[in-house]
Amino acid sequence: MPKIIIRFAFFLMISTVVGQHTINDAIFFTKKDQIIKFHTIDDLQALKKGELVKLYQDRVEEIMTTLPFLSLTNEPGVRMNDIGIKEDSRHLKVLRHHTESTRKSLATTKKTIEELVPYADTEKIIWTILYYEETIKKMRIGVNGNF
Numbered sequence: 001m002p003k004i005i006i007r008f009a010f011f012l013m014i015s016t017v018v019g020q021h022t023i024n025d026a027i028f029f030t031k032k033d034q035i036i037k038f039h040t041i042d043d044l045q046a047l048k049k050g051e052l053v054k055l056y057q058d059r060v061e062e063i064m065t066t067l068p069f070l071s072l073t074n075e076p077g078v079r080m081n082d083i084g085i086k087e088d089s090r091h092l093k094v095l096r097h098h099t100e101s102t103r104k105s106l107a108t109t110k111k112t113i114e115e116l117v118p119y120a121d122t123e124k125i126i127w128t129i130l131y132y133e134e135t136i137k138k139m140r141i142g143v144n145g146n147f
Contacts, residue, residue: 025096026087028069031076034140035062038133044126052125053117057110059132064106066139068098074142 024030035058044052066074072083080087080095117125 025092026079026081028073028078028080028095029065029076033062033065034076035059035133035136038137039129041126041130044129049118049122049125052122052129053114055129056117056125056132057113059129059136060109060113061106062136063132063139064109065102068102070139070142074139
């Protein structure tokens, strides 16, 4: 009897994990893909170059993750069904492939930024971060907002 209970519990855990994974496959991007804080020039000038490079990477990541979906949504956690796209195997496969490709591209992009951006003038890194943050703010406002 205990073996049956253990097997049943294991089956439930696996079903829950697989079910949650499938649910997330239909989401374009999540809140964790977004930056939390926007900065002023004074905030950025107080940081070391390594910290600036990390902020730079984070802003590039949000832009690369959300930009392809701006015509569909600018809000995190939106599912395909929420905007009228059927969550069938074909659409899920396309979105899953895009997500995987973006993850791989981001890894390469982050490595490139990590290796090359530190050679830039600190002032240019700061201005680029501010530019990216303005872009992100506009992306979050969406097409119905005031640009």
